[in-house]
């Protein structure tokens with residue numbers, strides 16, 4: 001059976017190193033695990049988006065009148081999702097990157113967890129880019 005879930009494209013743009021994990025399922029698990037760290041902010045942002053969308057009738061937009069309140073809310077929330085990923089990634093970028101790099105290492109590609117330098121074929125434990133020594 002083919003694994004159905006894919007990492008959203010916008011997320012790959014923000015964290016291109018995730019493509020070092022070749023397997024779709026492993027890649028998605030890394031994405032999901034990175035997101036586990038950021039759920040408190042995610043919930044706050046979602047509540048905020050839901051609240052803002054509930055006031056959509058008061059914005060005086062013609063489109064809200066023509067498509068109806070609920071459809072307009074749905075479109076607004078869909079619109080907010082990429083924005084939401086970008087904001088959350090900006091707040092937790094460092095943490096997300098570390099989690100992804102740990103997963104990349106687990107998937108078999110040797111990468112510095114601090115700076116993302118590829119350590120394939122590098123002699124010795126220290127990263128030549130940032131000097132980090134993995135524990």
Ligand SMILES: [Zn+2]
Pocket residue numbers: 112113114115116117127128129130131132
């Ligand atoms: Zn490094």
